[in-house]
Amino acid sequence: MAKSIFITGCSAGGIGSALAREFHFRGHHVMASGRTASEIDPALSPLGITTLVLDVTSSESVDSAARRVKSETGGALDVLVNSAGVMHVMPFADEPVTEVRRLFDVNVFAIWAVTQAFLPLLLEGQGVVVNIGSINAGLCPPLFGAYNASKAAVEALSRTMRRELAPLGVRVVTVKTGSVRSALFDHAEGITIPDKSIYAPLREWVARRGYLRGARFVELDDYARDVVGDLIRDDVKPVIWRGGLAFLAWVMSWFGWETMMDWQFIKGYGLDKLQYTKEKSS
Structure with a gap:
């Protein structure tokens, strides 16, 4: 039976657009949205x-x-997919708080606002809220502080929503997304480390996107096919792990190898080569 699906963040080359196509190809009534008319994937x-x-x-x-x-839809909605999101790449010491707030507006507060507004439709449809999360919430790689924190907030919000809405017949699913070959990195902001930053030695490495080295990217359409397959199941799980490195993140969530991962990131990102020289007192 065809379901009504509403998806946010459906720009070209993004996860939202890929999910919209996959739901559509499976015979569902899909409504895809974007920030402006020109930003919505023209292929949809x-x-x-x-x-x-x-x-x-x-x-x-x-x-x-x-x-x-x-x-x-006539007053009911089966599935709401909160997919809109942005990414910043910047050491936390150099990231202006105003930019962090702007990122949280899109990645966190928008989920809150959109789900509240659509809740009456979801209650009528006994529907499902799908929040696109990230394995960054747990792995927390360097240079992604604002993004990592926002996705950790999405995870906490999703758990709370799930427990509050389950008695009312609305399910909440978090998709912990790993590395996917999407346009998210192409639109990432703040990748030029300031000249006077203590992380200035990493500028060239960051400009070359060295932080993506070793990442195993899953193709966007493959990710969308797997996620939609998970979501249309009658026994859909509250947490879905999909994308590159998702299995590693899942293992980490069980065993909590924090110290090991700290060193892996410090070494892998070249942070072990940084030095700080104290200013001489006058």
């Missing part, structure tokens, strides 16, 4: 997928989208 509409503008950081836009979806 010709397939017959309904597209609409949704700026997840605007309460007016969120409310408008909820009204539109209510009209499209």
Whole structure:
């Protein structure tokens, strides 16, 4: 039976767009959204997928989208996929707090706002909330401090939502996403380390995207096929692990090899070569 699916963050080359296509190919009624009309993947509409503008950081836009979806579905929604997200690459010491807040607006607070607005439809449909998380929430690689923290917040929020909504018939699923060959890194902000940063020796390495060395990327369509296959099961699990390195992250979550991973990241990112010289007192 065809389900109604609403997805945020459906820009070209992104996870949201790939999920929209996969749900559509499986015969579901898909509504895909993006921040502006020009940012929505242009390949979606010709397939017959309904597209609409949704700026997840605007309460007016969120409310408008909820009204539109209510009209499209007759008042109920089967699946809400919170996929909109942004990434910053910067040592935490150099990341302006204003930029961190902006990232949290998209990655965390938008999930809160969108799910609240769509909750009446989900209650009517006894639906599922799907939050696209990241294995970064647990692995916490260097240079991704703001992104890591936001995804850890998504994980905590998802657990809370799951426990609050389960008695009302709404399920909540977290997709712990590993390395996927998507446009997320292409749109990543803040990858130029300041000249006076204590991490300036890493500038060239970061510019070459050395932090991606060794990552095993899963193709976007393969990831979408696996995730949608997981989500349409009657016994869908509350946590789904998909993407490159997801198995490693799952193992880490069980065994908690924190010290070992600290050294692996410090060595792998060249952080062991950094030095700090104390300023001479006058």
